[in-house]
Amino acid sequence: xxxxNASSDIIDNIFTDESQIPEQFRIPEIHQREYLxxxxxxxxxxxVTEVLSPVYIKTADGLKRKLVGTIPHTTPKESMExxxxxxxxxxxxxxxxxxxxxxxxxxCMQKFVYLMIQQRDLxxxxxxxxxxxxxxxxxxxxxxxxxxxxxxxxxLKDLDRESSRFQEAxxxxxxxxxAPLGVVLSMGPxxxxxxxxxxxxxxxxxxxxxxxxxxxxxxxxxxxxxLQAFKEAFPAGTVNTxxxxxxxxxxxxxxxxxxxxxxxxxxxxVANGLKKLHPKVNRLRAILSLDAKNxxxxxxxxxxxxxxxxxxxxxxxxxxxxxxxxxLIFVQKDVADEFVKKLAAAVAALKPGLPWDKDVKIxxxxxxxxxAYLKACLDDAIANGAKIINENGGYANNSFxxxxxxxxxxxxxxxxxxxxxxxxxxxxxxxxxxxxxxYQINASHGMQVSIFSNDPMEVANLIDPFxxxxxxxxxxxQSQRGPDVFPFTGRKDSAEGTLSVFDALRSFSIRSLVxxxxxxxxxxxxxxxxxxxxxxxxxxxxxx
Ligand code: G3H
Numbered sequence: 001x002x003x004x005n006a007s008s009d010i011i012d013n014i015f016t017d018e019s020q021i022p023e024q025f026r027i028p029e030i031h032q033r034e035y036l037x038x039x040x041x042x043x044x045x046x047x048v049t050e051v052l053s054p055v056y057i058k059t060a061d062g063l064k065r066k067l068v069g070t071i072p073h074t075t076p077k078e079s080m081e082x083x084x085x086x087x088x089x090x091x092x093x094x095x096x097x098x099x100x101x102x103x104x105x106x107x108c109m110q111k112f113v114y115l116m117i118q119q120r121d122l123x124x125x126x127x128x129x130x131x132x133x134x135x136x137x138x139x140x141x142x143x144x145x146x147x148x149x150x151x152x153x154x155x156l157k158d159l160d161r162e163s164s165r166f167q168e169a170x171x172x173x174x175x176x177x178x179a180p181l182g183v184v185l186s187m188g189p190x191x192x193x194x195x196x197x198x199x200x201x202x203x204x205x206x207x208x209x210x211x212x213x214x215x216x217x218x219x220x221x222x223x224x225x226x227l228q229a230f231k232e233a234f235p236a237g238t239v240n241t242x243x244x245x246x247x248x249x250x251x252x253x254x255x256x257x258x259x260x261x262x263x264x265x266x267x268x269x270v271a272n273g274l275k276k277l278h279p280k281v282n283r284l285r286a287i288l289s290l291d292a293k294n295x296x297x298x299x300x301x302x303x304x305x306x307x308x309x310x311x312x313x314x315x316x317x318x319x320x321x322x323x324x325x326x327x328l329i330f331v332q333k334d335v336a337d338e339f340v341k342k343l344a345a346a347v348a349a350l351k352p353g354l355p356w357d358k359d360v361k362i363x364x365x366x367x368x369x370x371x372a373y374l375k376a377c378l379d380d381a382i383a384n385g386a387k388i389i390n391e392n393g394g395y396a397n398n399s400f401x402x403x404x405x406x407x408x409x410x411x412x413x414x415x416x417x418x419x420x421x422x423x424x425x426x427x428x429x430x431x432x433x434x435x436x437x438x439y440q441i442n443a444s445h446g447m448q449v450s451i452f453s454n455d456p457m458e459v460a461n462l463i464d465p466f467x468x469x470x471x472x473x474x475x476x477x478q479s480q481r482g483p484d485v486f487p488f489t490g491r492k493d494s495a496e497g498t499l500s501v502f503d504a505l506r507s508f509s510i511r512s513l514v515x516x517x518x519x520x521x522x523x524x525x526x527x528x529x530x531x532x533x534x535x536x537x538x539x540x541x542x543x544x
Pocket of ligand 1: 479
């Protein structure tokens, strides 16, 4: 059989010169000199920031990160202008967008999706170049986002149909609908720069809120081709973009007290800092997806082949850079040797390469400081008694780091506690099942767990404690966010609020009702308003 293991030679030569990159994946430099403000693509003449790819290129002067382009580095002044535009477009709930009928808002969103799809190829290419995501995963990210928008439209139709009737209780008639909250500040992470931002931005928008949309630290240019679609599809001021350093441009927005909803995917430390800046915290709703270090628990009753393949998917898809990734694997001592042997062999066989390479599994990472951080984690684990047990584990070439299976890991090591968010698979041996339960009890986070066992009694005995410690218990499969119709949330420092296609519509809205005493005169009044279509809220129109 062909030996598919990554030799250090392949890693040493992972970066090529530009001529070796297949034609269809090459991209001209893109220099973005505009941003979306109040319905206009406003020209930017100020400072710009270089967008450097995690992919290095061989040049006469050695390896250099490929320049993908440049982006505006906007300042607090532009942030405040964007805030003013969003506040004016909302206009205390009297603006064109928040008062528009649900049917018309849906039509705007459908126009946006139509225009977005025209940009599919370019956005996918930019995802590959900007964050090093494989062609398959970049394509999936784009298509999943389109499906998410379409599913959101369908969910809103359902919600609206349920609300398009009157309810009567104790002599009172009411129509109850969900209404917008105001200005939403949406900020997402670099690992899903399109999908994760859109899973808050789209539901927030379609519910009638106006948006300030801060681009992530990597994956900014991937949004550039979509700005025109936002401009064409939605009324002026409904969506406004913000570029630059979060610490500079976001603080004044929060301090203004004019942000009604903070939709943030990142660390709990940053989220807490931002919330505290708001002068009236009670007026701020927060929808947050934060820290996580999901554990896998492999017991002596597990199918080890299933456990290995799911743990590889869970810990190393997109190089481990997923909030939902499995970041610590507990294995019962009876099967630990066999499990780590199989795991190490499977990791060693993962194909390293560039995002467009066929069957590539491990690619360069976009955060410039990540390789050094990963090395420090490995050094710390080794100093505390662990070993890297797979071939080429930790072998690096600039932004590329081959994954390591680290064993045996214990609670003295950084890898036991910190969210590595990269290609390291720490494995902790345990005797009794109380040990991984204690880990979860003492952890500051509580998103998901994956349990690997085929013993029904054992699985049942683990399900019951874990459902109260995390928000999703996966049995014999990796942890993940999808399907997107399922609730995605977490306990402790992992989340605030719940996102799913349906839950997100609720998260970004509040129920508002129109009520009256059920007298003949009031019934007549309501009937006339409904018959003449005088109100977008008080209406029995049914959206097909
Ligand atoms: O980074 C966190 C993402 O929401 C994970 O989504 O589990 O579908 O990869 P995923």
